[in-house]
Amino acid sequence: MTDPYKVLGVSRSATDEEVKDAYRALAKKYHPDQYSDSPLKDLADEKMKEINEAYDAITAQRRGGGYSYGGAQNPVHSSGSSGFSDVRSFIMSGRIADAEQILNGVPAGSRNAEWYFLKGSVLYRRGWLEEAKDHFSRACQMDPGNGEYSAALNQAMNQRGGMYGGYNPNRNMSGGECNTCDMCSGLLMADCCCECMGGDLIPCC
């Protein structure tokens, strides 16, 4: 195995805190959730595995035990009640063209929320981000309670907001400062996440 310190980009004399920080920064960078809809997912998973192993190795060396990061979460997964299980398995195995062909064969009258979600997922993987977003929001309109659909839409909306790249006019370019706007939007997002899972953080919204 390669030198775990090299993988995390820290020197052997780094403190535990520094190792942890380096690990966190890398884990954020390669976190599989970000790549869940991308064809680069395998490579990201590999990188993630590499840094997990490196971190585990260092912590094991230093005091034994360690902490591992949550696994991949792919928004498109096989589900028992799906009317499009074949499309889902095509998408999961990266056969986007096949998935699209089946979807396009569905007559306009019988396109349900799941159809729009899956079509959106296909478009997203192809890089057609705008139409993907439109399909996700259509799916959410048709089936507002579905967590899978709203998670996909949330991800698309967050990327549009400039959280992961591009320019956000409300944020200072030069520093990672946290202003009141960020705090409120952070709280609102946390609330949304809680609601997805059935809980509630801010009872009034």
Added chain:
Amino acid sequence: MFGYVRPYKPELLVREYSQYKAVYCQLCKILGREYGIFSRFALSYDCAFYALLALCAPGGQVEECRGRCVCNPLKACTYLSSPGEEYKKAAALCVLLTYHKLRDNLQDEGFLKSLGSRLLVPLASGQAKRAAKRYPFLAETVEAAMEGQRQAEKNLEGVDACAEPTARLLEAVFGELAKENERQKPVWARFGYFLGRWVYLMDAAEDLGEDLQSGAFNPFVRKLGLEEKKELSGEERAWAEEECNAVLNATAAQVVLALNLMELERFGPIIRNVGEKGLPQVQREILFLHVKEKSRRELKRL
């Protein structure tokens, strides 16, 4: 291409900035040597970025040399030369793209406005033929992208379909740079796809106001429901620009995702600066600060 792909200078180290400049100057030198002095006007940040990326690919080598600026003999200049084909390919790409851009202008603009392009096309056409002979792959890819673009605009396609040809162009060209590295190839290609998409969308967003006035095709017009408008009020404009910015952000996010996974032999910090800081800065300058309306010259300065 349009000169949008460049680093955000305040966040570069001085050493990195001089490396970037040395690559830019070397490309200028090679461009003049291979395609004549006039072709130096075709030099752009985009092609300099292509050269930079080509030098990051496995097997690239660079050597620093000192000399004088080719345009101003009084100015000392550092060049970063390479024994490989990187700069020659970048120069060919530059010439090819400029030729197609000029030809596009001929078709889009009126007689008087296109007079400049009319004079330059015969000159550029000869050089483009020479470039195409040396690098048929580049010429075919550029040609296919231009044809795809014409088709998409003729059929009044949506934003995604219109951005596709430019995205595919960079996807093919960057994918080719990764050479035999099968593991990295899809990453480089995907980086190219979204960078190309971003460049096309940035250009469309910048031209939106002008295109509304002249009635020229622009994919954002239908997306934002502006078909009936000729002129935008201040508020409408700010809203339209925020919408365009959101579309660009979504694309830039994908650029960053691909960038995270790229293995770069050198210039890593410069390439990352372009993707993570340079693109947002261009969005900011064009859509929020309207720098180009204030002074064209300020931006052109390196």
